[in-house]
Amino acid sequence: MQFRQKGRFVRVQDFVWILLFGSMAAVIPARDAMETALLTALALVQILEPRFAFFETYRGKVTSILLKLLLAYLLTGYTGGINSSFYLVLLVPVLSAATSFGVAGTVLFTAIACAAYLSFLLYIDWDRYVLGPWDQRQLVLRLVLLALIGYLTNRLAEALREQSEKHRSVAEQLAEANRSLQAAEAAMRRSERLAALGQLSAGLAHELRNPLGTIRASAEMLEKSVSEENEVAREMAGFIRVEVDRTNSLVTRFLEFARPMPLRLAPGELGEVIDRAAAHLARNSPRYEVAVYRNYSPDIPPFPMDAELMERAVYNLLLNAAQATPPGGAITVKTRASEHNAEIAVIDRGAGIDRKHLENIFNPFFTTKPEGVGLGLAIVSKIVDEHGGKIGVESEPGKGSVFRIYLPMRQAEPPQPSQAQP
Numbered sequence: 001m002q003f004r005q006k007g008r009f010v011r012v013q014d015f016v017w018i019l020l021f022g023s024m025a026a027v028i029p030a031r032d033a034m035e036t037a038l039l040t041a042l043a044l045v046q047i048l049e050p051r052f053a054f055f056e057t058y059r060g061k062v063t064s065i066l067l068k069l070l071l072a073y074l075l076t077g078y079t080g081g082i083n084s085s086f087y088l089v090l091l092v093p094v095l096s097a098a099t100s101f102g103v104a105g106t107v108l109f110t111a112i113a114c115a116a117y118l119s120f121l122l123y124i125d126w127d128r129y130v131l132g133p134w135d136q137r138q139l140v141l142r143l144v145l146l147a148l149i150g151y152l153t154n155r156l157a158e159a160l161r162e163q164s165e166k167h168r169s170v171a172e173q174l175a176e177a178n179r180s181l182q183a184a185e186a187a188m189r190r191s192e193r194l195a196a197l198g199q200l201s202a203g204l205a206h207e208l209r210n211p212l213g214t215i216r217a218s219a220e221m222l223e224k225s226v227s228e229e230n231e232v233a234r235e236m237a238g239f240i241r242v243e244v245d246r247t248n249s250l251v252t253r254f255l256e257f258a259r260p261m262p263l264r265l266a267p268g269e270l271g272e273v274i275d276r277a278a279a280h281l282a283r284n285s286p287r288y289e290v291a292v293y294r295n296y297s298p299d300i301p302p303f304p305m306d307a308e309l310m311e312r313a314v315y316n317l318l319l320n321a322a323q324a325t326p327p328g329g330a331i332t333v334k335t336r337a338s339e340h341n342a343e344i345a346v347i348d349r350g351a352g353i354d355r356k357h358l359e360n361i362f363n364p365f366f367t368t369k370p371e372g373v374g375l376g377l378a379i380v381s382k383i384v385d386e387h388g389g390k391i392g393v394e395s396e397p398g399k400g401s402v403f404r405i406y407l408p409m410r411q412a413e414p415p416q417p418s419q420a421q422p
Helices: 012-027 033-051 058-078 087-100 103-123 133-225 231-258 270-284 307-324 376-386
Strands: 266-268 291-295 303-305 330-338 341-348 390-396 400-408
Touching: 012 033, 033 058, 033 087, 058 087, 058 103, 087 103, 087 133, 103 133, 133 231, 266 270, 266 307, 270 291, 270 303, 270 307, 270 330, 270 341, 307 330, 307 341, 307 376, 307 400, 376 390, 376 400
Parallel strands: 291 330
Antiparallel strands: 266 303, 330 341, 341 400, 390 400
16 A cells, blocks of 8 residues: 655655566667557656645546556557566556555456457557467466456455554544543642642631631721711721731632532533523623523423532523623623533623633633632542543633533432331
């Protein structure tokens, strides 16, 4: 079989063909320029064929084989026809057919080559020439040789093609396994970071809660104790109270991220959960002038989930999508059943995410927003992990992002029949 090798103009096969045609020219000296031209043309077609993309197509292969067959026929006919020593050049189109097509194509072009060789019998003057038993055996042997070499070459080419397909399939399986392993390693690293940062966050949050409460109470007392004429002191006390409330809200988010999330599983409708999350976005974030389009699959039955936590996860994804979408834009939420999983896809057409950030966006405290904390997607990832699901993202800068959640549709355990009391 012939393979195009990028970056190499001269191939090993070229030297084999040059040796073959050169040996034929040396062993069978050319009588005139026409004979040399035909042999050279056949050699050039065979050597240059792989360098043109057209000859890699089905039509190109058929064209190439017919061209070689024509040149071989002309050369054989010009050098003696049925008695020509160049009859072996008819093997060139037969070999090309055997390596390019299956059994049917090989049989067809082999039959054409044999018929072309037998056609030279039509040009014999039978009044002056007699085809004796020896000549008949030689003729049959040449035809059998063409057919046998074509068949064996085709079988070898088929075996090589099957082996190549097996190797390609194994390579694809290894590549897929490698991607899965990399994803698993990334998920494990993310889980380890989540656990470590969660413990750190919990410790810091608990330590900060008490002094924040003291500072806020002191600010309130200061605000009440200063006279109304001292507007600067009252204003400063108000600033302290507001900033303490903001910091306390941040500490609360740290604690929510750090504390365990025990699931309260109950059969729930995924569409209803998404509807509540979308309504929550419209209620609490009216400044984001975006439309939310929903497309739910009817193939997802109710399945056990913590509806409250899943609503929060979907809300966080919708909020991120709304923040990335320009005013007047749209967000699409789709669901579909995928094997034993329910898939949720949140699609926006915003600025997208830089490729260098894709591995880190689910890490806690990682954010590219000026006022962001970096806990929204980390909490989503934690909720999905608690459900035994997976989360992924596809994004292209300037075109938007697609966040996908895969939740296992575990069947609820059937209630145990009550036992009658004696």
